[in-house]
Structures are given as structure tokens and as C-alpha cells.
Amino acid sequence: MTPAACVGDHVDAVASPALVIDLDAMERNLHRMADFARQHRMRLRPHAKMHKSAAIARRQVEAGAVGVCVQKLGEAEALAAGGIGDIYISNEVIAPDKLARLAQLAQRVRLAVAVDSSLGVDRLAQALRVAGSRADVFVEVDVGQGRCGVAPAAAGALAQQVIAHGLPFAGLQAYHGRAQHLRTAAEREAAIRHAVALARAAQAAVTAAGVACPLVTGAGTGSFALEAASGVYGELQCGSYLFMDRDYADNEPTPNAPRFEHALFVKAQVISRGHAHAVIDAGHKSHAIDSGLPRVWQRELDYANGGDEHGILRGAALPALGDTVWLVPGHCDPTVNLHDDYVAVRGGLERGTVEAVWRIDARGCVR
Ligand SMILES: Cc1ncc(COP(=O)(O)O)c(C=O)c1O
Numbered sequence: 001m002t003p004a005a006c007v008g009d010h011v012d013a014v015a016s017p018a019l020v021i022d023l024d025a026m027e028r029n030l031h032r033m034a035d036f037a038r039q040h041r042m043r044l045r046p047h048a049k050m051h052k053s054a055a056i057a058r059r060q061v062e063a064g065a066v067g068v069c070v071q072k073l074g075e076a077e078a079l080a081a082g083g084i085g086d087i088y089i090s091n092e093v094i095a096p097d098k099l100a101r102l103a104q105l106a107q108r109v110r111l112a113v114a115v116d117s118s119l120g121v122d123r124l125a126q127a128l129r130v131a132g133s134r135a136d137v138f139v140e141v142d143v144g145q146g147r148c149g150v151a152p153a154a155a156g157a158l159a160q161q162v163i164a165h166g167l168p169f170a171g172l173q174a175y176h177g178r179a180q181h182l183r184t185a186a187e188r189e190a191a192i193r194h195a196v197a198l199a200r201a202a203q204a205a206v207t208a209a210g211v212a213c214p215l216v217t218g219a220g221t222g223s224f225a226l227e228a229a230s231g232v233y234g235e236l237q238c239g240s241y242l243f244m245d246r247d248y249a250d251n252e253p254t255p256n257a258p259r260f261e262h263a264l265f266v267k268a269q270v271i272s273r274g275h276a277h278a279v280i281d282a283g284h285k286s287h288a289i290d291s292g293l294p295r296v297w298q299r300e301l302d303y304a305n306g307g308d309e310h311g312i313l314r315g316a317a318l319p320a321l322g323d324t325v326w327l328v329p330g331h332c333d334p335t336v337n338l339h340d341d342y343v344a345v346r347g348g349l350e351r352g353t354v355e356a357v358w359r360i361d362a363r364g365c366v367r
Pocket of ligand 1: 047050069071090175177180218219220221222237238239240241
């Protein structure tokens with residue numbers, strides 16, 4: 001497909017609908033999180049499942065990140081092909097054919113993966129042995145989400161099994177996804193206090209099993225200041241801070257945590273106009289709606305879902321036919337997965353110019 005813009009274009013020339021990054025805002029977010037991690041002596045390994053782009057991952061590493069996380073093997077392969085050399089799959093991989101791919105990838109980059117079952121450890125060890133490669137292994141602990149992960153008391157035995165296979169035990173994966181989106185700071189604080197207690201119990205179980213636990217890794221944009229203050233976590237995995245979607249902006253801020261700006265937008269255009277509504281060319285093929293509808297940026301307009309290709313705007317100051325409207329997506333990760341490219345604009349959404357067009361390398365890499 002023809003890209004929405006070329007480098008050097010004025011922002012007005014970007015074809016709609018397009019996924020646009022406000023580069024100045026993104027870079028402020030990037031440095032704010034990198035500074036936070038540095039000041040708190042935490043390792044930062046941002047989640048690249050959010051942006052799926054080697055160009056952006058490279059910028060995060062240049063700003064001090066130790067590498068990136070992904071959730072899918074296919075995402076790891078795509079970012080490795082884009083030159084990213086240190087990748088952690090913070091998720092379980094259980095199919096033998098995928099483990100064979102993982103073992104191949106581990107010959108080209110520094111790779112880590114999470115496990116939460118004895119079968120998973122055995123299969124991983126077997127695949128790495130056959131390929132003659134090496135990957136770091138994190139044991140995932142369920143710290144309250146009820147998704148992947150073993151109970152804290154079971155972490156020691158699994159860590160022992162990792163070591164018994166001659167694999168490097170890298171530490172514990174302890175991420176609480178649901179806590180990120182609890183609206184009040186007090187609710188998130190309570191959820192993470194519980195998660196920290198479970199992570200500490202898992203650490204104790206590993207130590208009691210005679211295995212050293214080098215690291216506890218986890219945290220997201222809604223809670224990272226709490227994990228950083230815990231004294232248990234050594235690495236932060238936040239992803240969304242870089243773009244800040246509408247859903248995260250609706251959270252009550254965590255006291256003493258840095259704030260982030262919206263940096264990801266869908267550029268849309270009014271294609272039809274009634275006397276009490278305007279219709280834009282961006283529906284839910286342009287932005288994900290699993291976390292709610294987008295917000296119209298800097299205009300007193302309500303966005304209503306008009307279907308796959310349309311959004312319906314209502315409000316006092318309706319835009320005219322042909323006008324541009326900027327949307328802040330409800331949820332950045334699945335929104336990014338709908339697009340082929342980012343249009344990266346320098347100098348703001350009104351007067352800026354296109355500095356780069358970046359391929360979304362891991363778009364659709366769900367396997
Ligand atoms: C395992 C893991 N770590 C970290 C994150 C980063 O979260 P966020 O993008 O909300 O900062 C996610 C996101 O879903 C995740 O699944």
C-alpha cells in the first residue's frame with residue numbers, strides 16, 4: 001500500500017486515516033522513563049509488544065534500556081531482523097515447532113523466555129540442546145492476575161529444574177496486568193502491594209531451594225513507581241508510557257510518578273457533514289476499541305462508533321467538511337497492530353513535518 005506520507009511532507013499532506021507519532025512528545029516520554037529508571041537504579045526493558053518497531057526499540061536502547069520485551073516469538077523474530085540484539089519473550093512458548101524457532105533465534109540474538117511448567121522447561125531444554133543454543137529462563141509467578149505463572153511456593157522447584165537442565169536461571173517474571181488499569185491510585189497500590197508480597201514469597205522459595213535469584217522483572221505504565229519502590233523488583237517492563245493511550249490517561253495519577261503525554265494519534269478527515277454531526281474516515285479498522293472509544297484531541301467533540309470505517313462526531317463546534325481531526329486511541333497496542341507504518345512528525349501536529357516513516361515490523365506477528 002502507498003505510505004500515508006513521505007519524509008519532508010508538511011503534516012497537512014499526511015493522508016488519512018494514518019497512524020501518526022508526535023516525535024517531540026514521544027521523545028519526552030522516552031527520556032522521562034529512562035531518567036526514572038536511572039534515578040531508581042532499576043534496569044529498564046520496555047515492552048516492544050506495544051510499538052512493534054525496531055526503529056523505536058533502537059531509540060529505547062540508545063536511551064539506556066538493556067533490551068526489550070515481547071510477548072510473541074514472531075515479534076522477537078521481527079525485531080531481531082530489524083537489528084535488536086537483546087530480547088526477552090515475557091511469555092510461555094510450549095509448541096515444539098515454536099521452540100525449535102526460538103532455539104534458532106537464540107543463535108542470532110541474546111534471548112530470554114518465561115516458563116511456568118515442568119513440561120515447558122523440558123521442551124525448552126530439549127530444543128536448545130538440539131540447536132546447540134542458549135537462552136536465559138525466567139520462572140513466571142502469578143502475582144494476582146490469574147493468568148500465566150506458578151504459585152509462589154512452586155517457583156523453587158521450577159528454578160531447580162531449569163538449573164538441572166544446565167540452563168541459566170535469570171530470575172522471576174512477576175507482572176500484574178489487570179492492576180495497570182485500575183482507575184484509582186489506591187486500588188493500584190493495594191493490588192501491587194499484594195503482587196510484591198507474592199513476588200517476595202517466590203523469591204524466598206527459590207532461595208530456599210538453593211538457587212540464587214538474580215532478578216525480579218515486571219511492572220507496566222500504570223504501576224511502575226510502586227514496583228520501583230518495593231525493593232523486590234530490579235527491572236521495569238513498561239510499554240505504553242511511550243505513546244500514552246486514552247485508557248491510561250483516564251487513570252488517576254500515581255503520586256510521585258512521572259507523567260506522560262499523548263504521542264500516538266490517528267489522523268482523520270471529515271468526509272460527510274450533517275447539521276448536527278460530522279462523519280470522519282476513521283472507524284475501528286483504524287483504532288482498537290477494546291478499551292473504549294478514542295478521544296478527539298483538543299476539541300470539545302464526542303466520538304461515537306460509526307462502524308468499521310466511520311466515526312461520528314457531535315458537539316458544539318463541529319468541524320467542516322474536509323477538516324482534519326486527531327484521535328487519541330483508546331488502547332495503543334492493538335491500534336498499532338492495525339497499521340503498516342508510523343508517520344513520525346517533528347514540530348507538532350499543526351505545523352510539523354514528516355521526519356520518518358517507520359514500518360511496523362512486528363505487525364500481525366501473533367505466532
Ligand atoms: C508481561 C508484560 N509486561 C509488561 C507490559 C507493559 O505494560 P504497559 O504497556 O501497560 O506499560 C505488558 C503489557 O501488557 C505485559 O504483558
